[in-house]
Each structure stands twice: as structure tokens, then as C-alpha cells.
Amino acid sequence: SCPTERLVLQVPARALLEGDTVTLRCRRWQNKSVNRGRFYKDEKDLGEFLRGTELSLSHLRLRNNGRYRCSGSVRSGTSLSAPVTVTVHGERLNGSN
Secondary structure (H helix, E strand, O other): OOOOOOEEEEOOOOOEEEOOOEEEEEEEHHHOOOEEEEEEEOOEEEEOOHHHOEEEEOOOOHHHOEEEEEEEEEOOEEEEOOOEEEOEEEEOOOOOO
């Protein structure tokens, strides 16, 4: 059976460079609401952010590298996403893509 209460942490598929801003989104099956969402980096609780479903990381640095996940209250209790690895690459070069 496929659990319908599972959370997924969405991270953009593009390469992340130092100085970039990225938003991580905690989503539930069929985009149903997530309540009391929390975010974690390397199992450390980062707290609640932006209505509990989004975590914005601005001015990325190498220290932002790590394994992120989210948790939230859903109908059947609290659910926890699988960890997602965020990798920040070296400095952005001016004028290059």
C-alpha cells in the first residue's frame, strides 16, 4: 500500500551556487495542507518557517550543505519526510551561467 500521509521535501533541481537564494518546500500528497511544519538540517531542529511549509535560505554558503528534512502534522499524526541533500557549489563567477 502507498501511504497517503507522507511528506516530501522539494528542492530545486538546478545547481546551487554561493550567494544564491533557494526555497525548500514541504509538501503532502495531492498538495493537501501541512500543519505545524518544522525543518531540520542534519537532524538539528531549525524551527517553523513561513506558514510551516517553506524554508528560504538566502545568500547560500558552503555551510548550508547538509541533509534537510521536514515534519508536520497530518490527519494521521506527525509525518517526517525523507532527507534531501543540499549541496552548495563554490563562488558564483560574475558573467557566467
